[in-house]
Amino acid sequence: MKHAFFTPSDARPLALSDLRLAESRLVLMLRLWREGEAGQAQVWNGLCAVLGSNRARNCLAAFEDVQRLLRRHGWRALSVLPSEVCRLSEDEAAFARFVLTATEQDRDVAYLDASFLVSPAGILPLILAASRLGLPLLCEESRCRLHEAMRPV
Template sequence: MHHTPIRLSESELRRPELRVVFLLRAWQGDVETQADVWNDLCRSMGQARARACLQAFEQMLGLLVKHGWQTLTVLPRDTDGVSADEAAIARFVMAATEQKREAALAQAGFLVSPAALLPLVCAASRFGLPLLCEDCRARVRSEVVRPRLN
């Protein structure tokens, strides 16, 4: 039997959530792709916030790798749609960032072992806050461009 992975539409995610998916995909790439992401973040949020954002992102990824229940399905950059794992991570990051602590802890329980729950929620909130601020600044400036995943 052939199994086809289920993909969600990009329109089901908010801009900061799409940014999370974009970063997950970009981090699978080469050093040049990561440098492009760094430059893009510096341009949109400043060097200090970009550094803090990426440090928290890398800490979150480290916890997912070390304590995760399974390897996440992160699609290639040029793929249309979003995997269920990518959507789950994006929604988890925003729940942690928006202080929906119980929801974030419940979602984290599906991602990592109990020893990593609180550190993962903390890293996710530090990662997501600059992304949420970036989106707010874009809305204030009336920028309607949605992040592209490919």
């Protein structure tokens, strides 16, 4: 049997630049939301700029539902870093991964991830709210990829 040895340099922390567009937007939303009214206005303006006001309103309502469910049913509060930090906490990475997993309809993995975030009573409502939150962000990501592919070389 052969065992792998890991050095501290092997386990470098994730950075925002390592994430997909939708994941990085989720982490930034999570960070800015906790900074009060100025951060919340920044989240709203950013969503309106890329999604339009109707989709931004729906996305923000789903985000607030997710936050409410995490507060009510969460095992513990997520560790969220300040918005100017480039690296990710494990909770932020898990949150972004969970939302996209729920949105991409990988229900078994989403159910498992949700069980680490909330008590059993909150799992299904959290998965539903997360899928409503992630869908507009994935649409934005797809539009960006399409525009990038259509750009003349």
